Amino acid sequence: MSVQKSEAAIPSPEGPANVIETDYEIGQDNVTPQLGPFGLDIHNPVFFVSGLTIVAFVFLTLAFQNQVGPLFGDLRSWLTSTFDWFFLFAGNVFVLLCLFLIVSPYGRVRIGGRDATPDYSYTGWFAMLFAAGMGIGLMFYGVSEPISHYSSAIGGVTLENGVRTDWAPLGGAAGNQVEAERLGMAATIFHWGLHPWAVYAVVALALALFAYNKGLPLTIRSAFYPIFGDRVWGWTGHIIDILAVFATLFGLATSLGIGAEQANAGLEFLFGIPVSNTSKVLLILAITGVALMSVVAGLDAGVKRLSEINMVLAALLLLFVILVGPTLAIITGFFSNLLAYAEYLPALSNPFGREDANFSQGWTSFYWAWWISWSPFVGMFIARVSRGRTVREFIICVLLIPSIVSVLWMTAFGGTAISQIVNDNYTAVQDAGLELKLFTMLAALPLTEITSFVGIALVIVFFVTSSDSGSLVIDTITAGGKVNAPVSQRVFWATFEGLVAIALLLGGGLVALQAMAVSTGFPFTIVLLLTCYTIIKGLASEPR
Amino acid sequence: MYKKLVVPIDMEHEDKLQKSLETAANIAKHYDAEVCYLGISTEAPSSVAHSPEEYRKKLEAFAQQQSGMHGHRVSAKAVASHDPSADINDTLLKAIEDAGADLVVMASHIPGIADRFWPSHGGAVASRAKVSVFLVR
Numbered sequence: 001m002s003v004q005k006s007e008a009a010i011p012s013p014e015g016p017a018n019v020i021e022t023d024y025e026i027g028q029d030n031v032t033p034q035l036g037p038f039g040l041d042i043h044n045p046v047f048f049v050s051g052l053t054i055v056a057f058v059f060l061t062l063a064f065q066n067q068v069g070p071l072f073g074d075l076r077s078w079l080t081s082t083f084d085w086f087f088l089f090a091g092n093v094f095v096l097l098c099l100f101l102i103v104s105p106y107g108r109v110r111i112g113g114r115d116a117t118p119d120y121s122y123t124g125w126f127a128m129l130f131a132a133g134m135g136i137g138l139m140f141y142g143v144s145e146p147i148s149h150y151s152s153a154i155g156g157v158t159l160e161n162g163v164r165t166d167w168a169p170l171g172g173a174a175g176n177q178v179e180a181e182r183l184g185m186a187a188t189i190f191h192w193g194l195h196p197w198a199v200y201a202v203v204a205l206a207l208a209l210f211a212y213n214k215g216l217p218l219t220i221r222s223a224f225y226p227i228f229g230d231r232v233w234g235w236t237g238h239i240i241d242i243l244a245v246f247a248t249l250f251g252l253a254t255s256l257g258i259g260a261e262q263a264n265a266g267l268e269f270l271f272g273i274p275v276s277n278t279s280k281v282l283l284i285l286a287i288t289g290v291a292l293m294s295v296v297a298g299l300d301a302g303v304k305r306l307s308e309i310n311m312v313l314a315a316l317l318l319l320f321v322i323l324v325g326p327t328l329a330i331i332t333g334f335f336s337n338l339l340a341y342a343e344y345l346p347a348l349s350n351p352f353g354r355e356d357a358n359f360s361q362g363w364t365s366f367y368w369a370w371w372i373s374w375s376p377f378v379g380m381f382i383a384r385v386s387r388g389r390t391v392r393e394f395i396i397c398v399l400l401i402p403s404i405v406s407v408l409w410m411t412a413f414g415g416t417a418i419s420q421i422v423n424d425n426y427t428a429v430q431d432a433g434l435e436l437k438l439f440t441m442l443a444a445l446p447l448t449e450i451t452s453f454v455g456i457a458l459v460i461v462f463f464v465t466s467s468d469s470g471s472l473v474i475d476t477i478t479a480g481g482k483v484n485a486p487v488s489q490r491v492f493w494a495t496f497e498g499l500v501a502i503a504l505l506l507g508g509g510l511v512a513l514q515a516m517a518v519s520t521g522f523p524f525t526i527v528l529l530l531t532c533y534t535i536i537k538g539l540a541s542e543p544r
Numbered sequence: 545m546y547k548k549l550v551v552p553i554d555m556e557h558e559d560k561l562q563k564s565l566e567t568a569a570n571i572a573k574h575y576d577a578e579v580c581y582l583g584i585s586t587e588a589p590s591s592v593a594h595s596p597e598e599y600r601k602k603l604e605a606f607a608q609q610q611s612g613m614h615g616h617r618v619s620a621k622a623v624a625s626h627d628p629s630a631d632i633n634d635t636l637l638k639a640i641e642d643a644g645a646d647l648v649v650m651a652s653h654i655p656g657i658a659d660r661f662w663p664s665h666g667g668a669v670a671s672r673a674k675v676s677v678f679l680v681r
Contacts, residue, residue, distance in 0.1 A: 019594055027556075027591040112587075113595065119587060119626060212587075215594030298630020385626075387587055483588045484628045 018541045019215040020225060024233045026217045030480050038488040043480035046238055050245040050478060051496075057250075057516075058500055061509035069508075072515040076369070079522045081357070084365035088351035090525045091368050094198035095349075097532050098399050101205075106539040107392030111205075112212040114543055118388035122397075123311075124304050125385055130402060131307040131465040132381045133200055136259060138192070138314075138409055139459050143437040145191070146414025147421070147430060150184030152359075167358045170347055181418055185337040186344040188410050191364065193341065193403040195349070196371040199528070201398040203379025204386065206531045208394075209538045212387045217481020220244045220376055224527075226534040240527070241477050244376035247520040248477075249493075251374055252470040253500040254514035256463060260284050260505065262435035263459050269436055270452050281502055287460060288498030291467035295490045299385070303468050310461045317454050318412055324445050325416035326423075333415045334408055341407065369521030372528065380476070381469045384483070391539065417441045467494060546575045550621075550645035552582045552636055552669075555592045555602065564651035564680035569614035571649065571678075578617040580643050581607045584635055585624050596624040633668040645675055652679040 031044045042048075061068045080087065101107055110116055118125070152167040156174025159165070166172065169187040173179035206223035216222035221237030228236050260283040267273040294302035322330050354360040386394055420426040420441065432440040442451045471494040478493075479485035504510045551568045553561055572579045583606075585592070585599035593599035600622040607620040621643055625635045640648055652666025670677040 025591055026589055113597070211589055212595070215589045218588040296630065299627035300631060302630070384588065481588070482590065483586045484590065487629050490629075 018213065018543065020210075022216070022225070022230060024216075024230065027480055027482050029233070030482065035488075039486055040489055041479055041482060041485045042489065043241075043478055046241045046245070046480065047478040049238070050242045050249075053242070053246065054249055054496075054500065057513070058503055058509075061513055062503065062507040065508050065512075069512040072512045072519065076366075076515040076519050079519055080365040080369055081361040083522060084354075084357075084361045085351040087365045087368035087372075087521075087525060088349060088360070090372075090529055091195045091199070092349050092351065093529060093532060094202050095194050095399075097535070098194075098198045098201050098395050101535075101539075102392055102395050102399075105544055106536075106542075107395070108390060108544040109209075109213075109539050109542045110388070110390045111208045111394060112387040116212070116388045120304070120385055124308065126397065126401070127307040127311040128304055128385050128469070129200075129378075129382045129398060130405070131310050131462065132469045133197070133378050133402065136255070136459065136462040136466060138406070138413075139438060139455070139462060140262065140434065141188075141192070142409055142413035143417045143429060143441045144434050145188045146184050146410060147417055147437070148184075149187040150180055150414075150418050150421075151430065153183045153187075154180035164355065164358065167362065168356060169359045169363075170344070170356055177422060181422075182336070182340040183344065184418070185333075185410065185414060186340040187348060187359070187363075188414060189337060189341045189407050190345065190348045191367045192406040192410060194399060195368065197399045197402050199368075199371045199375050200378045200382060201395055202528055202531055202535065203375040204382035204398060205391065205394060206535050206538075207380055207383035208386050209535065209542075211383065211481070213542055214538065218380070218384065218483060219477050219481035220380065222481065223531050223534055226537045227530055243520060243523065244380075245474050245477050247373045247517055247524070248377040248470055248474055249497055249500065250513050250517040251377065252467060253497050254504065254510050254517060256284060256287065256467065256497065256501040257505040257510040258514065259459070259463050260287070260501070263456065263463075265433065265435040266439055266452075266456050266459065269439055270449075270456065277506060280505055283460075284498055284501050284505065287463045287467060288494060288501075290464045291471065291498075292491060292494050294464060294468040295471050295494055296487055299472065303465065303472065306461060306465050306468070310458065310465055313454060313458050313461065317451065317458065318409060320447075320451060321412045321416055321442075321445070324447075325412065326419045329419055330412050330415050333411045337411050337415075338407055366518070369518050369525075371521075372524045373518050373521035375524065375528065377470050377473050380473045384472075384476075413438070413441065416445075420444055467497060471497065546571065546577045546647045548643065548645050549577055549579045549647045549649055550582050550640050550643050551579055551649050552584075552640075552665075553603075553606070553651075555583055555599075555606065556590070558606075561651050564649055565610065566614075567678070567680050568649040569610065569616055571647070572616040573614065577647075578619060579607075579610070580619045580621055580645065581610065582621045582623070582636070582639050582643065584628050584632055584639075585622055586628055587624050587626060596622065599624075632665055633672070636665065636669055637672055640669070640673055640675065648673060648675060648677045650677065650679055652681055 029043055030041055032041050149169055153173045156172045157166055169183055173183050210216045210222040211218040221232045221240045224232050260280040263283055264275050264279050268275050294306055417429045426444050428440045429437050438455055439452050442448055471490050474493045475490040476483055549568055549572055568579050583603040585596050593602055603620045603622045607618040611618040623639045625631050650666045652664050666679045
């Protein structure tokens with residue numbers, strides 16, 4: 001017999017990799033009910049338990065709004081202030097592990113086996129991981145966060161009964177404009193640089209390693225096989241997966257709801273479209289509709305293409321701000337901000353004995369919980385598209401390059417806004433609400449109509465790319481790691497997410513449930529520290 | 545009349561393929577044609593195989609087993625897809641063309657109401673392939 005090998009699709013023999021031998025067969029716990037004309041292929045009990053719990057939580061929140069809101073709000077602030085040292089400490093562990101992997105011999109291990117070839121080109125790969133990883137946050141915080149830190153730093157330290165009441169990072173820089181700008185930028189970059197990307201890299205590497213090299217299903221529980229052994233196929237694993245679905249769906253639905261409120265404010269500012277529930281619901285429906293088309297078209301024709309469009313738009317906007325804004329200041333600022341970041345990094349990331357509790361708990365620890373609660377989703381999506389890269393290449397592209405892009409983005413948007421305040425006495429940005437800061441900054445630059453339109457378009461497309469990749473991830477987890485489950489299931493999850501967002505938007509409770517989603521960051525931090533151990537253990541047994 | 549048949553198979557549901565496999569083998573013997581068994585694998589581990597490479601080996605074994613049963617000439621073609629749930633029709637059509645087939649024999653189900661909106665893979669291949677397609681229901 002003759003055997004043909006498809007040149008295009010099958011990477012030549014995958015080469016040696018150390019597959020974990022387990023009796024578990026992917027999909028063995030799945031059930032295949034027929035729902036009307038649609039056949040399903042879903043994991044029992046992960047699909048049902050997570051679906052029903054989500055519905056139950058939405059109903060409870062709507063019914064007991066006045067009790068639920070404060071409850072989850074308090075839970076979140078209690079976690080981020082009591083365990084601030086734990087979040088900060090864990091964040092440092094993730095960064096150090098990633099940096100170690102770049103220089104260690106483990107960096108030579110290839111995801112997918114020694115001879116695997118990459119599934120995606122650098123541009124497609126990078127576009128997807130960036131769009132899923134940060135995207136929307138850069139739009140909202142690119143202008144507002146540097147300004148916040150700059151203002152509080154220049155205000156210096158204020159004490160009331162011996163307790164600091166200011167929000168300045170570290171010791172602030174009272175009255176010193178140059179130093180306040182450096183500290184403000186360093187603090188912003190700290191929150192958007194190495195640490196968040198290290199969180200994603202750890203989750204993504206663990207999942208990619210245990211799926212593509214060890215042959216376990218592509219779902220969160222597989223990363224815990226070295227710790228729990230075959231118990232991960234039982235309730236231990238069910239709980240890990242359900243928690244991941246929970247964090248992902250609530251994280252996505254609540255940011256979709258809150259994002260719709262912000263996008264509506266932007267649309268009112270630009271085009272006079274009134275802020276109303278109708279416009280917000282229409283926005284959610286439109287975003288969900290495009291996300292639906294994208295997931296039905298699939299990873300290559302939908303998600304990847306949208307991510308690329310997104311990256312081109314974002315790059316154009318960035319380039320525009322650099323060229324039209326204070327060009328020279330941005331270019332020199334990029335390097336001086338990198339230096340400031342390096343200089344302040346040890347103090348900013350110190351988990352113990354912090355005096356700037358408002359900043360380290362209210363900002364840093366909150367951010368860490370937030371990134372970690374998003375990590376199952378972003379990490380799993382990054383894992384899915386990263387087969388064929390070496391560990392070293394993977395960490396450089398998931399940790400270092402995005403961090404540098406974040407530095408450039410924050411320098412361009414934040415630096416321009418700070419320069420408008422300092423040099424031009426244009427304070428509109430400082431006074432504007434969070435959702436309008438980007439647009440007020442752009443309003444002071446030429447071609448406002450065009451750039452603001454691009455800004456709104458970016459906000460919306462960023463939501464779509466989060467929503468479609470999130471639906472793919474939830475679908476895979478609730479199908480027990482099967483990536484070839486029927487398309488109707490991802491349609492279900494994308495629609496469900498939109499409906500949850502609308503229900504919470506109309507009934508109230510968006511902020512409460514977002515607080516709950518962020519709270520899942522705490523258990524996940526423990527889970528991720530365990531993952532660091534399983535990564536090393538998994539890599540050690542791979543041929544290099 | 546036919547030189548090379550392509551038979552797309554889903555190794556996850558081998559039990560549902562008997563009729564189409566026998567049909568293909570009989571046509572192949574009649575025309576002394578070769579049957580190329582075409583399988584689409586996921587890149588992530590699946591219930592069939594841990595990796596595209598393992599899938600390819602299983603597909604080859606499957607083809608040889610068919611040859612042993614029916615005595616016709618066989619080959620195997622495995623294609624890995626990023627997202628088979630969405631890409632399968634395009635991947636199948638491209639692989640059919642790459643294989644240089646002049647007849648596709650494919651299992652399909654009896655069309656139901658859902659097929660009006662969402663055609664079966666067999667239906668989609670039949671309506672878009674450039675060569676003859678024999679759907680076995």
